[in-house]
Amino acid sequence: MDSDSKTEAIKRAKVLMVGAGGIGCELLKTLALSGFQDIHIIDMDTIEVSNLNRQFLFRQSHVGQSKAKVARDVVLRFMPRICITPYHANVKDPEFNVDFFKKFNVILNGLDNLDARRHVNRLCLAAEVPLVESGTTGFLGQVTVHIKGRTECYECQPKPTPKTYPVCTITSTPSKFVHCIVWAKDLLFAKLFGDRNQENDLFVHTGDGSDSVKPTDDIFERGLDEVPVQYGRKIYDHVFGYNIEVALANEETWKNRRRPRPIFLGDVLPEKLILQNGNLEKNCLTEDLSLSAMSSLGLNNPQEIWSLAENSRLFLEALRLFIERRGKDIGSLTFDKDDQLAIEFVTAAANIRASSFGIPLHSLFDAKGIAGNIVHAVATTNAIIAGLIVIEAIKVLEADFQNCRMTYCLEHPCQKMLLMPVEPFEANKSCYVCSETPLLLEVNTQTSTLRDFVDKIVKNKLGMSFPLIMQGAILIFEGGDDLEEDIAANYALNLDKVLTALPAPVTSGSMLTVEDLQQELSCHINIKHRSLLMLASETFSTCNVASSKLQEGGV
């Protein structure tokens, strides 16, 4: 295609950008410079101070305003003659349905979470609009192209669990156990045992930009005559009790969220036990990484989920051992998943916090597995990725599909390459999202409830927001806020029934149809009963979408 028809294709194009953050700012600028005239942009977020180091369209004075709207205004200042339509909204909102997506020639993702990426992927498939998808982590990044019937879809290959979380989710509004882990590891552990000069978000609360934060730092200084148990209790009551009380004062935060419960040590453990904690038997191991609070407390099974009281004892004991046995490390420790005591401390702290926020507790074994790293983004990677997105978008608009590439941005060169293009993969023939292949779910139908199925499989694993579940023509469940009261009550009754006890019993050999009308995604799930599996509540764990098989337990 010659350059005139390329220019023409760009001018005529109507593009939708999802996300006006790190990649989004760079992308909007690059689209504008490349001659795009009609750009729509969706982002639900408002601007925060920590965005300003890379989201270059935003200034201090914009903090608190809509990213999509400010991005538009700022770009129009240097390119006044183009049309940019901002939406300060969630891409999952019903207004952004298949018909909305059909209006665009290409969709460009600059998102930061798996959930929204999956949602956009499904709408792109349903609307048959090509998708250019992207992501960055530190110096790494990638751009991929997804065209129905030509390449794989975003969900053809199973995705690793996302590793980064918005800071306010960690500091103020955790909703998953992993948020508690990140808090315990990157904030509390770092504050207590790491470099004190490192900036730490431990006491940053959303909606509270003031510096009321600083004075509390002293709480972490241990007085000369303060014995470890006293110190531990002070820390405990401060971070799990007092801080939660402070957070609760901000009513706005809890309007649509479950309110957390402040936890004070005195409410959890009897006075006598607090003082005796860990002194019952002497830990005679040498000072090394195998020093263990669990073993000195007699908690032997790392696969077991300990109670709040047990976790509280573990917290105190791990803290005591750090102070008494590894005092020289304090101030320079960094979290290491092979450091037993560190894992124990983080597990205990995460579980106490989880308990406060009504999140299910986890075993040390699971907590260790979940502990991952927060990796943050830098401007340069986002700029590079934005350039690559536009190059792919233009190829899509020119219908130059055979030259579309997935590109990886690497930190260390591979075959001399820092930017490595790869031919797009073919669609996975058994992908439950872009093919019709039914899924197989192995489940104990006598112990698993409909709620387990809806929450853990349909919502969590399949990423549906408002599912409709049918067995043959019989409607078993329907999600959504707009249901009639009596119907909703009826579904609520079913939720706590095990699968075999439903009005239309789900047994081995049953086939369920699960649909999300907004995503226009429908898939069939064949049920296979497995009675040997443990109780269902915690055991839906692996889901291998690539082999179209949802498995339960199996460890």
Next chain:
Amino acid sequence: MDGEELTAQQTALYDRQIRVWGVDAQKRLSKAQILVSGLNGTSVEFCKNIVLAGVGSLTLMDDRLVTEDALQANFLIPRDETVYSGRSLSELCCESLRDFNPMVRVLAEKGDLAQCEMEFLDKFDVVVVTGCSLKTKIEINEKCRKRAKRIAFYAIECRDSCGEIFVDLQNYTYAQKKSDGTAECHLSYPSLEDAILIPWRNLPRKVSKLYFAMRVIEKFELSEGRNPGELSNFDLPAVLKQRKELCDAQSLNESHVPETLLERILVAGPMLYPPVCPILGGILGQEVIKAISGKGDPLKNFFYFDAADGKGVIEDISNPSSI
């Protein structure tokens, strides 16, 4: 690293990147003085990146008045003649860049870097040049090498959808990350003049075709007294002649410098393919951050990107015996 601590304002703003490269790197960045000579789509991308990263100061040199052409791929200047008319590129870019990060001093310096006193360069840790002739680049590079302090030199050029970055860190030592801790690593860079003098038959196998194409175009512009990018497809016969002469002299088969590639560069003339600018400017930004912070393996010593194949390739064109 010793020295003052970062301010609370700095730590709040740079929080996310400190988590990537650490406090020490951030402190070094905040003391670095950068000079950029030549403002175009690629160099303004670089400027944006390092202003956001929080360098100490950025000095811009480009006295050209703003024209329609100079605005191309430049997001720092509003498309409004009443704003830009009669004003220089450095002045206008400086104003916009200051806005990006109030903690970075951004200055516009009048004059031509090629004519500057040698001492002027001592103010800087990093010098980036673009949009000038090969001769000028070589001169500035040599001046940087003659100063007592080590000044990192970068040249960046974009043609159509292709780009080239040249890096000269002279003798550079850094802590290389190994699986078992860090090891001190020394790299020795040739000057631009020495690098391009290396006989083509001594170059690494399968070196990027862009390396040869850039040399042919450069030589053509120099011999014709053209400004960079002052080209059109009418120049093709003369450029092909230039290619033949160079290839014959270097005993290289002309197929290593494809006519289609040369033609593409000629047809584009001064026009850049805009999405290439953030890619080149991003890579250059990362390299400068690495060189200042001493963290990460720096690029040695050429980088090429071509949107046509999408590859971003590092070429080491340094002949230890010839330096």
